[in-house]
Amino acid sequence: MRSANSQPDSASTSAPKRSVGSWLFVSALALTGLAIIAAHAPPRVRLLVLFPVAHGLLAGWLLMRVGVAVQLRTSRTTTILATVFIAAGLLGTMFESHRMYAAKVRRDFSAAAPNFFDTKRLSVPLDEATAEERAEFERMKKDLETARRDRNRLLARRAGFRGYLTYHVSSLGGWPFPWPELLWGGEMLLATIAGALLFHRQSHDVADASSESLS
Secondary structure (H helix, E strand, O other), X not given: OHHHHHHHHHHHHHHHXXXXXXXXXXXXXXXXXXXXXXXXXXXXXXXXXXXXXXXXXXXXXXXXXXXXXXXXXXXXXXXXXXXXXXHHHHHHHHHHHHHHHHHHHHHXXXXXXXXXXXXXXXXXXXXXXXXXHHHHHHHHHHHHHHHHHHHHHHHHHHHOHHHHHHHHOHHHOOOOOOHHHHHHHHHHHHHHHHHHHHHHHHHHHHHHHHHHHHO
């Protein structure tokens, strides 16, 4: 009798674990797809603050829809996990956007200013060159090497993450450090909170609906 009674108990305890695992897996796939779609959205749609908040709300809604589909039992732990998922999705969108921006900056640099500063392409001066010509040749090589380093530093600065954040807020004008970073951090925080609150609110609505149906 005891073993027979223990079978339903073990089944009832393993079911929530399976639903949480399914929720985590499906949610990871859904939010990865959402992050990629958001990163490739047209620039005119990606409005400052509004677009990240809409992304966070949609992520929270998707997480709850997946939870309902797998019959997830919501709790404080699932709300914390949802918050982490939403923040990770927003960060994924930002880093994918930065990757595409950096690739475009490098292409633009290559098209507008080909690397003419490679000193390895310079030929060695002729043996019969005078000492003055050799000195001029060496000065030219040093100038080109300096120009090459300056070009690479400019490219690294513009293609870096800080350069992307400056571009991200360029519609508001030229903002010096640390304002682009602070605005981006505020966007991420506001969007994550909005999505987490929506998930939390919907979890209560789903729980109330299920209790009413049982009663």
